[in-house]
Amino acid sequence: MIPKQKNLALLFEKTRYPNTKNKVAFYQGDYISQARFYADVQQLAASFCQLKQHTFALYYEQAYPFCVSLFALLHCDKKVWIAANNKPEIAKQLTLQGCVLLGDWNGSETVIESNKVDEFKLKPLDLNKAGFTIFTSGSTGQAKTIHKTLQQLQTEIDLLESCWGELLGNAQVLATVSHQHIYGLLFRVLWPLVVGRCFYSEMFLSPEPLLKVADNISAYWVASPAQLKRLDELTPWRQLSQLKALFSSGGVLPIVTAEQIYLNSQHKVLEIYGSSETGGMAWRQSIENALWTTFDGIDISIDQLGDHYLSSAYLAGEKPYKMDDKLKLLKNKQFELLGRLDRIVKIEEKRLSLDELESALTAVKWIEQCYSLLIVAKRDKVAVVLVLTLKGEAFLQQQGRTNFIRQLRKQLMSRFETVVLPKKWLFINTLPLTSQGKINQQLLIQLLSLDPFYSPQILSCNYQDQNIVLQCRVSPGLLYFDGHFPEQPILPGVTQLAWAEQLAKMFFNISLPFLRMEVVKFKKIIEPNMLVDIHLSWKAETGKLYFEITSGSYSHSSGRMVYGESP
Numbered sequence: 370m371i372p373k374q375k376n377l378a379l380l381f382e383k384t385r386y387p388n389t390k391n392k393v394a395f396y397q398g399d400y401i402s403q404a405r406f407y408a409d410v411q412q413l414a415a416s417f418c419q420l421k422q423h424t425f426a427l428y429y430e431q432a433y434p435f436c437v438s439l440f441a442l443l444h445c446d447k448k449v450w451i452a453a454n455n456k457p458e459i460a461k462q463l464t465l466q467g468c469v470l471l472g473d474w475n476g477s478e479t480v481i482e483s484n485k486v487d488e489f490k491l492k493p494l495d496l497n498k499a500g501f502t503i504f505t506s507g508s509t510g511q512a513k514t515i516h517k518t519l520q521q522l523q524t525e526i527d528l529l530e531s532c533w534g535e536l537l538g539n540a541q542v543l544a545t546v547s548h549q550h551i552y553g554l555l556f557r558v559l560w561p562l563v564v565g566r567c568f569y570s571e572m573f574l575s576p577e578p579l580l581k582v583a584d585n586i587s588a589y590w591v592a593s594p595a596q597l598k599r600l601d602e603l604t605p606w607r608q609l610s611q612l613k614a615l616f617s618s619g620g621v622l623p624i625v626t627a628e629q630i631y632l633n634s635q636h637k638v639l640e641i642y643g644s645s646e647t648g649g650m651a652w653r654q655s656i657e658n659a660l661w662t663t664f665d666g667i668d669i670s671i672d673q674l675g676d677h678y679l680s681s682a683y684l685a686g687e688k689p690y691k692m693d694d695k696l697k698l699l700k701n702k703q704f705e706l707l708g709r710l711d712r713i714v715k716i717e718e719k720r721l722s723l724d725e726l727e728s729a730l731t732a733v734k735w736i737e738q739c740y741s742l743l744i745v746a747k748r749d750k751v752a753v754v755l756v757l758t759l760k761g762e763a764f765l766q767q768q769g770r771t772n773f774i775r776q777l778r779k780q781l782m783s784r785f786e787t788v789v790l791p792k793k794w795l796f797i798n799t800l801p802l803t804s805q806g807k808i809n810q811q812l813l814i815q816l817l818s819l820d821p822f823y824s825p826q827i828l829s830c831n832y833q834d835q836n837i838v839l840q841c842r843v844s845p846g847l848l849y850f851d852g853h854f855p856e857q858p859i860l861p862g863v864t865q866l867a868w869a870e871q872l873a874k875m876f877f878n879i880s881l882p883f884l885r886m887e888v889v890k891f892k893k894i895i896e897p898n899m900l901v902d903i904h905l906s907w908k909a910e911t912g913k914l915y916f917e918i919t920s921g922s923y924s925h926s927s928g929r930m931v932y933g934e935s936p
Contacts, residue, residue, distance in 0.1 A: 376496075376563065377494065377519045377523050377563055378493045378495070378499075378523075379493055380440065380562065381407055381410065381440070381491035393405075393406045393433075393568075394406070394432070394433040394568050394570050395568075395569045395570060396431065396434075396570040396571075401433060406437070407491070410437050410444065410491060411489055413441035413483045414441040414444045414445055414489060415489040416481050416483055416484045417445040420469075423447055423448055424448040424466070424469065425442055425448070425450070425468060426449075426450040426468035426469070426504070427449060427452065427471050428451075428452045428454070428455040428471075428474060429472040429473055429549075430473050431572075432558050432570045432571075432572070433568075434472070434570075435472065435549075435558075436548075436558055436562065439451075443494055443519075444494065448501075448502070449501035450463060450501065450502045450503075450504050451504065451549060452504050452549060453503075453550060453804075454803065455472070455475065455878075456878070457477075457880050459504070460475075462504075463504060464477075475880040476880065494519060496523055499519045500517050500521075502514050502517075503517065503551060503645055515551075515645050515646055517551070521648065521684070522555060522559055524666075525555065525648050525649060525683050526560050526564075528664055528666065529649070530560070530563075532652075532664075533614065537566065537613050538587070539565075540566065540587040540588050540614075541566060541569065541586050541587065541588045541589075542557050542561045542566060542569060542588070542591060543579045543582060543583060543589070543591070544569070544572055544573065544591040544592070545573050545574070545575070545590070545593065545806070546572070546591055546593050546596075546806050547804040550619075550645070550804075552591075552619060552641070553572075553805065555648075555649075556618075556641075576599075576605075577605065580604075580608035580609055581608070583611060583612055584611065587613060589615065590609075592616065593617060593618065593802075593806025593807070594617055594619060594621065594626070594806070595619075595806045595807070595808075596806055597615075597622060597626055597638065598622075598626050600626070600633075604633070606633040606634050609633070609634045612636065614636075614639060615636045615639065616638075616640075617640050618640065618641040618649075619806050619807055621640070621706065622638060622640050622655065624655045624656075627640075627654075627655045627656050628656060631656045637654040637657060638655070638656070640655065642661050642706065644693075647679055647681060647683065647692075648681065648683035648684075649683075650663060650664065650667050650669070650681070651667065658703075660699065660703040660704065660705055661703060661705070662702055662703050663702045666681065667680075669692070669696065669698065670689070671698060676691055676692075677695075677696050677698075678690065678691055678692065693709050693710050694706060694707070694709050694710065695710055708722065709724065714743045714751070715749075716749060716750075716751060719786055719788050721785070723741040723743070723751075726739075726741050727740065727753075729780075729781060729784055730777070730781070733780060734758065734760060735758055735777075736756070736757060736758065736761055737758045737761070738755070738756040739754070740753070740800055740808055740813065741754075741791070742754075742813060742814065742817075744814065744817055750792040751789060751790070751792060751793075752792070752794070753791040753793070754795045754796075754797055754800065755794065755795070755797070765796070770828060774794050793817050795813070795817060795828070795829065796828065796829035796830070797829065797830045797831070798831045798832065798833075799832075801813065816830065816875065822846060822847060822848050823847070825842065825843055825844070826841060826842040826844055827839055827841055828840045828842055828900070835877065835907045835908070835909070836904075836905070837872070837873075837904070837906075840902050841900070841901055842899075843860060843895055843897060843899045843900075844897070847860070847864075849864045850897060858896065858897055859894040860894070860895040865891070865918055865926050866928075869903065869905060869918075869930070870930060872903060873905045873914050876905070877907040877909075879914065879932055881912055881932040881933050882932065882935075883930060883932055884932060884935065885930075886929070886931070887928060887930075889926070890926060890928060891925070892925060892926065893923050893925045895920075895925050901918050901920045901925065902918070902919045903918050904917040913930070914930040914931075915928075916928060916930070
């Protein structure tokens with residue numbers, strides 16, 4: 370039975386948990402009881418309270434140790450920052466903020482040993498004072514901070530439980546989204562923790578292993594639209610149909626995907642509309658109604674200028690929050706979502722809606738997915754990243770890249786002024802995602818913003834897991850050709866090595882120092898204007914980066930780079 374206690378402040382009040390064998394989490398092959406959870410937090414809190422440092426940043430691959438550290442820190446009145454990822458740059462920024470890194474930071478973390486001090490008592494938390502800061506990427510790609518109190522989260526948990534608690538019953542929580550993001554933290558950790566549902570500590574990387582686990586237990590799935598869009602005829606639909614519920618957030622789920630899921634599993638996906646700043650604002654099941662319905666306690670208004678403002682119990686302070694989305698307000702607390710206001714950009718003083726541009730391109734039969742962004746430089750440029758259909762891939766091969774883009778531009782010119790048309794085009798096999806299931810905008814900006822005097826021009830990208838193939842043009846304007854050699858310019862071997870490492874570090878989490886190179890071979894010269902493929906493969910378990918640069922059937926260079934601590 371699920372305990373009736375539903376308060377983040379009283380999670381460790383033993384009198385409210387008569388059955389301390391209640392399952393809190395599944396971690397490292399075992400179920401964690403309420404008594405074990407209490408003891409783990411108690412012991413770690415005893416250690417934290419002895420530390421002089423006051424600010425800590427958390428990043429854990431697993432949700433259970435994250436949860437233990439979070440509540441141990443809160444019980445010691447420490448400041449907690451929750452990072453969206455554990456990339457070296459994020460670690461650097463957090464360290465500059467005075468944070469001690471805890472968890473999985475690729476060797477940069479501080480290890481705190483738990484003290485077995487039975488007399489250390491966990492007192493009830495003050496929901497209005499206890500909380501944490503989310504350290505996440507903003508729409509510009511720059512990191513920003515958002516503070517959340519436990520009271521804000523408690524209010525949202527109460528609402529979620531009133532909406533779907535009866536549907537979920539005592540089902541366990543399985544997820545393909547990270548707890549380091551507010552949606553995953555709330556839906557897969559805090560909500561189940563408060564009401565007594567068991568959460569799986571592991572984040573599943575794909576639906577198949579998740580559904581295999583769900584075949585043997587009562588469970589529900591916390592997902593993102595990007596993951597649900599990848600379901601196909603090979604999906605184990607029988608297991609999926611057995612889930613209690615299927616939640617999706619982090620973006621809008623295409624109605625065609627919702628229809629496919631319903632047709633194959635009879636599940637009506639529960640979509641949540643919200644943000645890190647606002648929490649959940651509305652929900653829908655598009656198979657029944659494409660409109661969004663605001664939650665109880667949420668009020669959206671519009672001013673004379675057409676801007677929308679949100680009033681919510683989840684927000685700190687009484688001032689309404691100005692929304693970044695365009696809405697069409699309707700009756701019965703419903704609205705239509707029209708896109709983001711912050712996706713309006715200016716090119717040569719001409720306004721362009723990136724949402725409208727993407728809509729126009731995805732209407733073309735050759736294009737399956739599209740993502741557009743503004744590349745800020747001396748002259749701002751619009752860039753588009755395209756995932757092609759099978760017909761689109763065949764047409765690209767037939768027409769060639771230049772003619773293919775020319776035809777796309779021709780179709781866009783009937784709708785957009787020439788000055789705002791995309792200047793950069795990148796073809797990719799699948800849009801890159803962050804651990805939160807969102808478009809990895811930072812990676813795309815890096816690929817599209819490479820300095821043309823020092824780096825290759827990226828034309829297309831095909832990647833899967835730890836293997837990348839980048840098709841590149843070797844620009845004749847590269848500085849490396851100057852004087853090397855005057856009568857027959859060729860690309861230096863050291864430049865090829867630098868490119869391999871530079872590009873690999875964009876895709877792979879390579880944080881260890883460089884040690885040495887192995888079996889490096891330069892076999893055929895690379896000349897200006899050549900089209901080459903850069904093949905990269907990262908083996909994290911051995912710390913080795915394999916590379917090869919080819920064109921057609923020719924191999925120009927190959928080898929491997931080794932990373933690790935010096936012996």
